Amino acid sequence: xxxxxxxxxxxxxxxxxxxxxxxxxxxxxWYGSVMEDGALSSREKSxxxxxxxxxxxxxxxxxxxxxxxLKQGYDVEQLTEVVHVASAIKGGAALVHGMQMREVAxxxxx
Amino acid sequence: xxxxxxxxAVLPTLNRKDSPLANPANQLSMLDALPMNGSGDFNGxxxxxxxxxxxxxxxxxxxxxxxxxxxxxxAHCHVDAGPDRKENMSREVAEACMRVxxxxxxxxxxxxxxxxxxxxxxxxxxxxxxxxxxxxxxxxNLTILLAKRYSDLPKFLAEHQVEVVCSLPHYRALxxxxxxxxxVFEASIEALQRLNAIGYGREGSGLRLVIVTNPVGAFLxxxxxxxxxxxxxxxxxxxxxxxxxxxxxxxxxxxxxxxxLESSGNLVSYMQTLVDAFNPEAAAGVMCRNxxxxxxxxxLFDCDFNQMLDLELGADxxxxxxxxxxxALATREIVTGRHCFGCTAGSGSSCGGATV
Numbered sequence: 397x398x399x400x401x402x403x404x405x406x407x408x409x410x411x412x413x414x415x416x417x418x419x420x421x422x423x424x425x426w427y428g429s430v431m432e433d434g435a436l437s438s439r440e441k442s443x444x445x446x447x448x449x450x451x452x453x454x455x456x457x458x459x460x461x462x463x464x465x466l467k468q469g470y471d472v473e474q475l476t477e478v479v480h481v482a483s484a485i486k487g488g489a490a491l492v493h494g495m496q497m498r499e500v501a502x503x504x505x506x
Numbered sequence: 507x508x509x510x511x512x513x514x515a516v517l518p519t520l521n522r523k524d525s526p527l528a529n530p531a532n533q534l535s536m537l538d539a540l541p542m543n544g545s546g547d548f549n550g551x552x553x554x555x556x557x558x559x560x561x562x563x564x565x566x567x568x569x570x571x572x573x574x575x576x577x578x579x580x581a582h583c584h585v586d587a588g589p590d591r592k593e594n595m596s597r598e599v600a601e602a603c604m605r606v607x608x609x610x611x612x613x614x615x616x617x618x619x620x621x622x623x624x625x626x627x628x629x630x631x632x633x634x635x636x637x638x639x640x641x642x643x644x645x646x647n648l649t650i651l652l653a654k655r656y657s658d659l660p661k662f663l664a665e666h667q668v669e670v671v672c673s674l675p676h677y678r679a680l681x682x683x684x685x686x687x688x689x690v691f692e693a694s695i696e697a698l699q700r701l702n703a704i705g706y707g708r709e710g711s712g713l714r715l716v717i718v719t720n721p722v723g724a725f726l727x728x729x730x731x732x733x734x735x736x737x738x739x740x741x742x743x744x745x746x747x748x749x750x751x752x753x754x755x756x757x758x759x760x761x762x763x764x765x766x767l768e769s770s771g772n773l774v775s776y777m778q779t780l781v782d783a784f785n786p787e788a789a790a791g792v793m794c795r796n797x798x799x800x801x802x803x804x805x806l807f808d809c810d811f812n813q814m815l816d817l818e819l820g821a822d823x824x825x826x827x828x829x830x831x832x833x834a835l836a837t838r839e840i841v842t843g844r845h846c847f848g849c850t851a852g853s854g855s856s857c858g859g860a861t862v
Contacts, residue, residue, distance in 0.1 A: 437732045467728040469719065469736065469754075471681045 406456045439468045446475060447482040513689035514649060517579045519588040520762060527765050528586065530816040536768070537759060537844045540777050548846045555786035560840035562808075565832065566796040569616040569857070570595070570603055571810055572625035573802040578647055580673075580686045582720055582763040584814050587620040599804040599827060600627040604634045606830045616797070616857060618645040618810060623656055625802075636666045643669045645718075645857075648697040649690055664704050669714040671753070671857075672698070677740040681722035698747045707749040715749045718859070720757050724772035726783060726852050727754035730860040753859025756780075758811050758848045780847035788854025791861040794840050800827050808840045810857075811848070817841045 413420020431441050442465045449457035465475055520528040527533055545551050549559055574591035576583075607615065615635040622628055622644065635642045644663060651659050663670060674694050675685050682691035698715075701707060707715030717737065721727050734752035741747040757763050759777055767773040799807040804827045807813040820839050824831050854861030 433732065437729075437735070439729055439732045439736060463725060464728070466723060467721070467725050469676065469727070469729075469733045471676055471678055471722070473678070473680055 401455050403459070406459060409456070439470075442468050443470065443474075443478050447478045447485075450479050450482040451486055514578060514693060515688040516577070516589055517687075519579060519590055520586045520765060521574075522588070522590040525765065527761065530814065533760050533764055534815055534817075534843060536764065537777070540774055540844075542778060542781055544781060546777075546781055546844060548842045548844060548850075551781070551784045551847070551850075552786075552789060555784070555789065557786055557789055560789070560792065560795060560842060560846075562836055562838045562840065563795050564836050565610070565612050565798045567614040567616050567793075567798070568603065568607065568612050569618060569797050569799045569810060570622075570631065571618050571620075571799065571801055571813060572622040572628060572631070573620045575624045576619060576621040576647065577624070577650055577653065578621070578687055578690060580647075580762070581766055582685055582757045584758045584761045584763060584811060585620060586761045586814070591620065593620075593802045594625045595627050595631075595802040595804075597627055597630070599800075599802070600631050602804060602827045602830075603631065603800060604638070606827060607635060607638050607640060609830075610832055612640070614641045614643065616643045616645070618857075621647050621650045623650050623659055629662065632662075632666050632668060636668075641669065642666065643671050646670050646672045647686075648672045648674065648694040651697040651700060652693050660700050660704050660706070664706065664713055667712065669716065670701060670706055671716040671718060672701075673718045673720070674698070675719050675722050677737055677744065685720070685722045695745050695747065698741075698749070699745065702746075702748055707747070709748075714751070716751045716753055717749050718753045718755055720755050724767060724770065724776045724779075726756055726779060727855070727860070728852065730754040730853065751859075753857075754853075754855075755857070755859060756848050756851055756855035758845055760811060760845055761814055777844070777847070780851045783851035784847060785850055785852060785854060785862065787862045788852070789850040791854060791856075792840075792846075792849045793856035793858065793861075794849075797857075798835060804828060806830075806835075808838075809849075811845055812841055812843075815843065815845065817843065 410424065431438055442461060445457065446461040446465050449461050462475065540546065545554060552559060573594040574585055574587045575594060576587035577589060579588040617628070617631060619625065623646065632642055650656050674682060676682050679691035682694065683689065701715055705711035706713040719727065719733065730752065733754060737752050738749070741749065759767055767776050794808040797809060799809050799813050801807065801813050806819050806824060806827060807817065808819065818825060820841050823834055823838050849855050
């Protein structure tokens with residue numbers, strides 16, 4: 397074991413299919429189809445993927461979709477705004493759970 | 507010059523700095539020495555894809571490089587052009603080019619540089635090519651149109667129905683100015699608006715206005731059609747600018763872009779990216795197969811990149827435009843090198859954008 401989050405894992409990702417080839421094949425085909433031009437363009441999907449990558453805090457995905465978004469013609473200011481959108485949703489998601497806290501606290505309090 | 511063009515930031519060229527990379531032989535040896543996984547040999551990659559060595563299929567485009575003089579010093583320039591360069595095509599060479607046009611039926615004249623408009627023979631070449639009924643393209647950096655001395659150019663180009671192919675890497679200032687120099691974005695937008703004002707890029711005008719985008723960094727371009735839709739929407743919304751088509755072009759690892767790749771630590775990985783992305787379909791459609799490139803001094807090359815690398819045509823081919831021989835040139839074998847992976851990577855790249 398070389399440690400957590402080895403950058404080579406991203407390059408070798410396809411080998412995850414080795415012990416479950418049918419599932420791996422289905423995953424990678426489905427993934428490829430998801431990212432193709434559809435009702436949303438592949439450029440738009442690239443930005444969404446970059447935002448989700450930050451929300452799920454996946455360094456592999458962050459590297460992959462930063463490179464992809466640059467290739468698709470976005471600049472670093474646009475990418476930074478995407479990260480803020482992801483952060484705002486994550487922060488907002490935490491904060492809105494405060495309503496749950498309030499409901500419990502208000503129910504128990506005087 | 508107007509206020510806008512005076513604000514452009516320019517840097518010394520490799521030539522002015524006496525950089526070792528100003529010498530094409532040093533560029534070629536640097537590329538050849540890079541350690542590559544897999545075949546870094548271009549002809550080997552063709553053979554592995556069961557393709558024959560590249561050979562011309564005719565000459566549809568006479569690409570004239572009028573010189574190295576430019577009012578900008580873009581970071582990715584494969585010509586090492588700039589204000590400190592002096593090379594310009596002479597009338598004698600320009601006349602020889604026009605004689606070739608008159609004696610053949612080559613349909614397209616593609617004028618490039620430097621800023622080709624700064625060559626004293628630019629207008630002669632445009633007028634004569636159009637008089638001969640040929641389609642003319644001007645590869646324009648946009649900001650030159652704001653210089654006082656050239657401010658009548660949009661009208662001149664429109665009167666001669668010249669297709670304007672201009673450079674704008676992004677519809678926002680950040681990437682544009684990083685690649686092309688501070689102040690270039692603002693001046694480019696003003697130039698595009700002037701071109702629009704006389705009909706360029708407007709539907710039904712017959713005046714084609716093409717925008718070329720090169721990646722601002724060490725990566726390949728992707729999704730030309732999708733980017734075009736975005737560029738059209740954003741330029742219209744932000745600056746009321748319209749244009750005909752977007753070409754996305756791969757940066758070639760030569761000259762100033764090569765220097766940047768090396769100094770930023772991206773050279774090996776970028777070259778490997780080009781090699782790994784070799785696309786046989788793109789290889790079959792490379793532009794050198796139907797283009798002849800002419801240097802400011804009249805020397806002949808397979809493409810503008812070979813011209814900058816001093817890779818002259820193969821054995822038994824004419825060396826100068828004055829010795830033009832269609833029978834020999836139309837089926838010539840193309841001279842290749844590692845830089846050719848730049849035109850065959852991914853969706854392919856040519857002066858007309860992606861090729862597949």
